[in-house]
Each structure stands twice: as C-alpha cells, then as structure tokens.
Amino acid sequence: MSPSKEDYIKNIFKDMEERGYSQNKNLSHYLKISKPSVTEMIKKLTEEGLVYLEGTKIYLTDEGEKVAKKLISIHRLWEYFLETVLDFDEDEVHDQADLLEHVTGEKLTDSLNKHMGYPESCPHGQKIYINLENYKK
Structure with a gap:
C-alpha cells in the first residue's frame, strides 16, 4: 500500500x-490536498474494500480499521523507541515516526515490539493496538 493511502x-x-x-473536507484539510483529489482516493479505497460511504460520511470497513490500527501502532512503537531508547526530544519523535511507519x-x-517489551501505549499515553496479546492469538 502506498504511503499516501496509508495517510488517508x-x-x-x-x-x-x-x-x-x-468527511472529504476534513481529509482535504489534514492532508493539505484538494477536495477532488480526496474524492478520487476515497473512490479507490472503496473499490479496495477499505472504506465505505454513507452520504457524505466516510467510514472504514473492518479491514480498513485493521490496517489503520496496524499503521498507528507502528507509528507509536517508533515514537516509543525514539524517545525511550534513542533519547529523541518529545517534539521530534512524531515527524521521525511518520517517516519510519511507511517503510x-x-x-x-x-x-x-518484542525489543520494547510489547508496550501498550506510546510515551504520550496513546494506545498501541498490536501488543503481546495480539501475538498470543
């Protein structure tokens, strides 16, 4: 999956x-792209079974939510690692984690995850969805 799709x-x-x-307008604002570009990508993500629409409202499918939780968890694992192991400043970890999550x-x-002891949250207290419990299943 492309980094662009992952960001959506x-x-x-x-x-x-x-x-x-x-909604399109929110995504356009967050991603700093035009609304027509958002509409085009939402159409692709719908065709791939990752999102669905109800009027102007956009929702993730179960598969889309699974992908999102994994991406967010990878991001937060990198934040945890960068801040606690490499002593990055708190204000630096987000941008670095954004780069690393895509690769x-x-x-x-x-x-x-194993090296970090399967943390349940990042240093900022946000949930990491892939932890030891996920590996037991």
Missing part, C-alpha cells in the same frame, strides 16, 4: 475515533 486510512481512523466518521515491514515491527 490513518486520518479516517482518527476522525472516526473523534466524531464517528470522516517498516512485518518482521521489523515484530522485532521492535
């Missing part, structure tokens, strides 16, 4: 957590 999925998930759904494969994610 993550932002839709964050909107859904906050207000229950997302982190399954094996590296698993190793990073």
